[in-house]
Every structure is written in structure tokens, then in C-alpha cells.
Amino acid sequence: MASNNHLEVKVWDPLVRLFHWSLVLAFALAWISADEWETLHVWAGYFIAGLVGFRLVWGLIGTRHARFTDFVYRWSRVKAYLKNLLWGPVEHFKGHNPAGGLMVLVLLATLAVLVFSGMLTIGADGAGPLAGTLLASLVGSWMEDIHEFFANFMILLVVIHIAGVLFSSLVHKENLIRAMVTGKKQVKNEVKSEI
Numbered sequence: 001m002a003s004n005n006h007l008e009v010k011v012w013d014p015l016v017r018l019f020h021w022s023l024v025l026a027f028a029l030a031w032i033s034a035d036e037w038e039t040l041h042v043w044a045g046y047f048i049a050g051l052v053g054f055r056l057v058w059g060l061i062g063t064r065h066a067r068f069t070d071f072v073y074r075w076s077r078v079k080a081y082l083k084n085l086l087w088g089p090v091e092h093f094k095g096h097n098p099a100g101g102l103m104v105l106v107l108l109a110t111l112a113v114l115v116f117s118g119m120l121t122i123g124a125d126g127a128g129p130l131a132g133t134l135l136a137s138l139v140g141s142w143m144e145d146i147h148e149f150f151a152n153f154m155i156l157l158v159v160i161h162i163a164g165v166l167f168s169s170l171v172h173k174e175n176l177i178r179a180m181v182t183g184k185k186q187v188k189n190e191v192k193s194e195i
Helices: 013-034 040-063 075-087 098-123 136-140 142-172 176-182 187-192
Strands: 006-010 186-187
Touching: 013 040, 013 142, 013 176, 040 098, 075 098, 098 136, 098 142, 142 176, 176 186
Parallel strands: none
Antiparallel strands: 006 186
């Protein structure tokens, strides 16, 4: 429901929202199961790989705000947005803002490296889809170190992502977490022209 000076608009489609929350669950499962439940860890990793693959495709052919063309900006635009967050005025975006768009790309790239390094790690042990490949035979125990590094880096990114969502929600006076559940954002009536 929209207030007098806010309009509620549909932004994120059901597939983007399902992807987002499925990724949250799958990554949490992979993180929790990393040392104790290898089978669950591996299957969570495969599921994450499928989710990343889906998101890359949906970023090309999906709905307007799911497409990369809607939220991938030049670095100069990202820097200007971040500077304005501190000093104002802050431009409002119906979909992802430039900083959020950059975070989506960094998260997807990190997840891709994470699942690939995981597949190489188990491939070196003779399991998974890369078992028996030349690439898997070339890696040693150092690949597991790379996999763990990117898992820890992913946790750092998640913390930054959550902080950014909370900060952006305060600055723009909108509930971005709710929007990722319902698919709808409240935007000021002045932004109607970009809708």
C-alpha cells in the first residue's frame, strides 16, 4: 500500500526474488556444512552453480530490472553515487542503484570462482563433473585454500551487502528487504517519469 507522496511499483519479478532467497539458503547450507557434511556441502555448491547460471541468463533475457543493462554502470557513475550518499543529493533508482548493481556483479563473480574452485577441489580427488579432466589433475591442495579464501571473502561481501541494503533503505526511506520479498518498492511520486 502506498502513502500519499509515495507510489508502490513492481520492481523485482518472482524469479529474481526466488533466486535471491534460494541463494541465501543454499550459501548458508554450504557454509554450515563445509567441515562436517561433505555431501550436503557439495550438493549445495552444485545448486549455487545452477543459480548463478540461471542469474547470468536472466540478466540477459529477464524482466527490465533483472537485466544487467538496467543496473550495470560505468565506474565513474558508481563513484559519483557513493560520493553523493555521503554529501548528497542522492539520486533514487527504481531498480538497483549503481553501488547495488556493482555488488550484484561482484557477488556473482565471487560465487562463480567459489563453485568452480570447489569443483576443481573435488575433481582432484576423483569426484564431481571435473574428475578426470586435465585441469583437475593439475591442481593440488592449494585449490582448497583458494576455495576457502573465496568462501571467507563471500562472507565479507554478504556483510557489506546487508550493510548497504540497510544504509540505502535509510537514505531513500524505503524497505529494500520487504521489496525483495514482495517485489514492490515505494518510490516518491517525483520519480514517476522513470517508471
